[in-house]
Amino acid sequence: MSLGTLFAFTEKEVLVPSVSSLIQAADEEMYGSALFRAVHCHATCCSTIESILDAFAEALKGQPFAERIRYTSQVRQYVSSRKHHRSGRHSSGGTNERLSIVSLPKHPLDILERVFGNARCKRMRHEPKLAPIQITVTSSELVAFSLFLATPLVAGWSRNNQDRQETVQISEPGAVGISFQTSPSADGIRRMHLQRRVQDLSEKAPLLSSGYSSYFSKVLACGCLPLSKSGHSTEIIYISSNVARAICLGKPVMLLPSIRVLSMARPIQFLMRLPRGRTPLVHVLASSSPNPSSHLPDDLLSCLSILALTHPPPMASNALISTITFIASGGLPPGRLLQRLESVVGKVHRYSTSHAGLFGEMYRDTQIRELTREHLRLGKFGIDSETREAHDAAGADTMGRKAARVARWNLALQRLMGMLVERGRYKRDEAVSAVKSLLKVQFEESYRAALRAREIRVPENPKSKRRTDMPTLARQVEEILKMELPLDIDALATLARLMLVGWCYSVVGVAWEDGEEGVRLEIPKEEHEMVLM
Template identity: 30%
Template sequence: MRTRDIIAVSVVLGFSFLSAMVLVARFLWVHKSTKDQSDTPSEYSVDAVPPHNSLLSRDRALLRLFTPKRNRGQWVPTLSGIIKAGDEGVYSSALFDGLHSHLGRLPLETLYDAFANELRRRPMAERSSYPSEISKFLAATRHPQRRRSLRTGKLGRPELPPRPQRNSIDLAEMGLNRARSRRTSPVLISTFNSLPSESENQTPVHELWADGLQHAQYFEGRTGITVTAAELSALSIILGSALQIELFQDLKDNEKPEHRSSLGKGAFGISISGAPTDDGNYHISLTQHKRSVSQLPARGSGYSTLHAKHLASGFLPFSQDRKTVSSILITNATLETLRSGTCLHLQKNTPQTPGSRFLTTLPNSKEPNFHVLSPAPASTSTPPLLHAIAALPFTGGLAPLATTPLINTVRFVASGGLPPGRLLQRLEALVDKVHRQAPSLQLFGALLEDSNAGILFRERERLGKLAAGGSINEALADKVARMHRYTTLLERLTCLVPDMKPHDALAAVREATKQQIERAYEDAVAAYSLQKDTESWSTTSTTTPDSKRLSRASNRGSVRRSNKRSSTSSDNITPSTPASPASLTSPRPSSTFARPSLGTLVEQVLKASLPLDVETVALVARMVLVAWTFSVDGVAWEKDEEGWRVPDLGNTGLEKMYMW
């Protein structure tokens, strides 16, 4: 019996030893094969190569058995994947607005948590079709915690702020059937919508960005990823933050690289900086700076990453299909042709401009499909451009950066030939009026809280100086926060349209805005033609009495002809004289301007009682569009042009860059 036991134990030990040797040999062989194929792209690479199944992917479970857990990174989205998700409307710029509570160094995990939170808000049908790597990524990120902010009490101790008192209007927002159902009426209707589609069957959103994955790496105990120059350029455009990269040749021999924040804090107080490390790589970091009360966000929708890239490159997107995004090139020649009233038609073309070359190098979920405008005899060929302008407030198009010709074109079309006057001040007054209707909702940010009345007063004074023509160095974050309040205003007014469901009201407001933009363009052309006629008469007039009488009679006839042409304006206000610098910079109230202005139009809205009808809300949308042209920074592409400079990382030699 003992001999049999010894034989059995020997056989078992022999088989165990052979199994262990086979496993070790297989692991070493797989490891060697993986090193030999290190140059082969991953099956989740964003490069345009067909995927393949490597030995590493087939034996992933075996490798995990031998690989230490601390050195094994999970699949995480690349920076290109996050940008492409923004192109498809997965999130708006409000994602970056939500990071204002994390002051100082902004870890990559914080950005991942915010992105994962946006993914969790997507419909269940879409989330169920995500790849398994995305599902694991969502499970590994932290859920946002809802907690009330603390404030300092009278004795210097932190305490919870008191709950605001609700009035009858606030109770009406809860709906009449609150006792029967927990569902409440919406307080905002989102204006963050996708571009019009040219095809009926759209590609699922996740298929356009979910393949942008890579294994996470760990630096100093934090999650990190590899980034490229194109990704950093796109992120710089989206955040409105200038890049500051320290190069090795810029450092002295005895100077140690240090992480420094870039000079520009951008649209959200986030700066992008980079510095070389001791191992020859580059560390890219984000820094969240403290923002003033006037720069804190509202609750409305933000702008889209797609519009941020296209507008900064000088293109106006207007439609999309399964694979491309159609966009119109706007130049100074385009603006001059529009001013003359010449009909234009779209022509597919690939212009060789610095903006077009830059846009094609950025991470895009869909390939840009460029168009140009050329004169055409047809009278119905200009509306595509006008409709693209009218759609900007409803498709996340109020981005912080745009080229100067595009800004001037939108201003010319949307203003209808009228000067701005005190437009920004009147819109702020309308924001305050809507806020006072239901203050407990806190829709417009911390600036309109009662405790910040002094800051609000100084903000209104600053806008008054801008209307008076004063030169004020205004930060981009102030402009973006102001447009965020105006977007929230539009969403709130649309939601309050009486006798209509919110989505039906949104569709009606979009259509009414489109019609108002068409009429405003006719008025703008008439006003510009009148201005040219007046200038020509003033240069050709003589000092004789007969010629003076003839000149005055001709001017009166021109005014009457202009009144007839612009009688179709939606606001029934006719520009009787051309815009002058004095009317643009006059410090007087809007009601005392020598001619009507856009500020007087908003004053009429202020006199109306809430809620507003569809036509009035469409007028507010057009005024918000004009206000955007005074709250956006211009991008400079030419050497002799002033404005925001697009980062150029092509000749810096940056290859290995890591963000953590």
């Protein structure tokens, strides 16, 4: 099916893509979560779906020429019909110096028609007086869209709001500051509105960051790690809570053959119901023997190295978080890990003097006080679990702050890899490949170290004085901070691994098991027709 069959204009109609189309295009890496930074706010602080469609049209327009020539005439007409708002990617120094940033190579679009192959396009009548566009949305589309926005819906909202007549907020402001509101109407249609909250400086991601992927946001929330993409399918590895406990106990695990549906795994059933660009082929990680082993499957190590070099999403399953933390930390406590990783961002910022706004407004010279306040706040995290939980309970660490600092870390890592390219030491693909290879070795070594630390760990006496000389992950970052830029490949691999651990302390957990704490995901029954405005 081509895009032309989805875009059919008539004399008095306006065509817009469905939410599934937006998500499938994001799955194919046409754009990331940074697109929502281009969504403008009205005087009422509401972000309409029309603003997102404008930004989506800009994403289509910004594709390489080789991809744009494949657009049908209807797609080109759709792109030109949307209002072209500036995405906010301004030059930040008035300099012509080229800035090298290396990221993982994106999978190219084979044919744009495939992105929207199974999607629906809604034809909306252009009402008099410029009535707002309304897109009919299903429950699965709404949940997938909320995961992309990192704005989890409140459990049971569809039932609790059934008889209410007032507008009710059904989600908290997520990573990009957008929340959902719903209001019933006399015609039985539930209208969904997007509410944009003004974010403070510590919640604003860098402009040069492309954001996290919608594909990663869905997969990681369901306890899976992306492995590869091929043809019309994607390969992922599912890690259950039982397997996570087995890995932390040093029990050997193996990868079972790929299957399309796991009837026994609720997260996989949930994932299969969400709109997607390609069909997931699920590999199951299972315990193979009761005998201890310090070896991990090579595919699992590959998944971790890929995740360490990408921009991970703000949400992941609890089983995935505990598994990655145990493997990547080497059994060491974090210490002031988050604060030290932010110091790495500051070091790269000072090195890139001609690009003052590289890491966002908080790193401008006029915001020294705000940056200092953020450093002091991060210093209180990771000292011990009681301190971290107390600050989380106080609401000091919002999802926007968590996502923004992970974006800064990822951009700093890309910039450090770009320095190697600028010096002519590596080509772009060579730098990524070299770091990935070293990461696999480091993950294997840190896993062995974590198992050894678990065996010899002595319970800490809460009445004893805190030792200041004990090794921590923060001290490893301090050793990197003492090095001169550009860093070598070994230091980059170590930094990428430590940033992945920092992400584990900055991500929101998704609970799939009974008794777990975290966000609960569900696809509510479609009792009413829903439209997104």
